[in-house]
Amino acid sequence: MRCLFKIIPLVLRGPIGFLSLAIALLFSCEASFGADVGPIVISVPPAFEAPTKENASGGVTVVWIERQPVTGAGTLLQVSAIDGGSSLDGISKEQRLDGATHYLLEFLRGVGEPLLKFQYGDPEYVPLAGQPGARVRWTATTPSGKAAIGVIYCVLVGHTIVSLQTRDTGTEFTPSMYAAISAIEGVRVR
Numbered sequence: 297m298r299c300l301f302k303i304i305p306l307v308l309r310g311p312i313g314f315l316s317l318a319i320a321l322l323f324s325c326e327a328s329f330g331a332d333v334g335p336i337v338i339s340v341p342p343a344f345e346a347p348t349k350e351n352a353s354g355g356v357t358v359v360w361i362e363r364q365p366v367t368g369a370g371t372l373l374q375v376s377a378i379d380g381g382s383s384l385d386g387i388s389k390e391q392r393l394d395g396a397t398h399y400l401l402e403f404l405r406g407v408g409e410p411l412l413k414f415q416y417g418d419p420e421y422v423p424l425a426g427q428p429g430a431r432v433r434w435t436a437t438t439p440s441g442k443a444a445i446g447v448i449y450c451v452l453v454g455h456t457i458v459s460l461q462t463r464d465t466g467t468e469f470t471p472s473m474y475a476a477i478s479a480i481e482g483v484r485v486r
Contacts, residue, residue: 333358334377335453336425336483338460341475344373354379362472369465371472372446373479376403376459384455392452393421393428400430400450403459407448411436424451424460425483435467443467449480458483 330337331347334356340347344360355378361370384395397419408414416434423429429451436444446463460483462476469477 331358331375332486333375334456334458335486336375336377336458337486338375338483339479340373341472341479343472343475344371362475371464371470371476372462373476374459374461378457378459380452380455380457382455384452384457387452389428393430395452395457396428396450397430399452399457399459400432400448403448403450403461404432404434407434407446407461407463408436411438411444413437422449422481424449424458424481425453425485427451427453438465445469445473447473447477451483453485 331340340360341362343362345363347358347360349359350357355376357374357376360373362373363370387395400419404416408416414434414436416432419430419432421428422431429449431447431449433447434445438444442465444463444465445467446461447469448459448461450460451458460480462473462480464470464473
């Protein structure tokens, strides 16, 4: 996205602008990188720092953060994959959506637990990695009194429960959150 602002003036210069556009796309845009988490691959936006990874109880959680230099705060992008066992194998798409919604609300409780004034909307259907998934947008106040906002997703892939989320401080989605949301909604199966 950032590189588009560098490229747009080049395109406006006519036929030579298109050659400049191709060169600019090859050399001046930061590329995202694919990261494997459980059964999915996510294209992490380039401004998000190298991940931290935690393995625990049959699952893995990977977190990337885009730091804001002025405030010191950051936008979080998190993916968790938990082995749900063979009971998830062979279930129908309707059951996968019901399961994704059920686990989404479980993950949502965990997100909201340390926050104050935690409010969230109704779960919405959204396809993820070719499977029926669900998402919920939320707002809250941190214990230090700052406004917080986020969105959390859940999808069942094979026998794995995958939770994906982004959050930041403030009352509106930030450009970094939109980049994270785009990455989440573009996940694919490995």
